[in-house]
Amino acid sequence: PDVAAAASAPLADRLRATPFLAGLPDTQVWRLARTVTVEFFPAGATVWAEGETRRRVLILLEGTVAVDKTAEGREVRLTTLGPGEVVGEGLLLGDTDVHGTALRTLTPVEAAVLT
DSSP states (O other), rough: HHHHHHHHHHHHHHHHHHHGGTTOOOOOOOOHHOOOOOEETTTOEEEOOOTOBOEEEEEEEEEEOOEEEETTEEEEEEEEOOOOOEEEEEHHTOSHHHHSEEEEEOOOEEEEEEO
């Protein structure tokens, strides 16, 4: 049996429920589930800093993150994201090579990570 495919089934189901992937054919969701890695981040972790090179896209499976930007010498909260949302998609869209914002976890986070 294909162990990787069997292990991907629950992840594929979780990804399929993500609004960002709505309309993606099942075969592509399965392929994505086999491509991403699931990573865990503790509460209070800096996932990436403003100005850091873009390297990954996160599909949030559990937990909450804050997207912050430095303005006039202080950090400003732009938004808070949770399960089912995607962050870092600028990497896929060909935005600049660096993050314009910082990403920090507010709670423990589980994410499907695409590099």
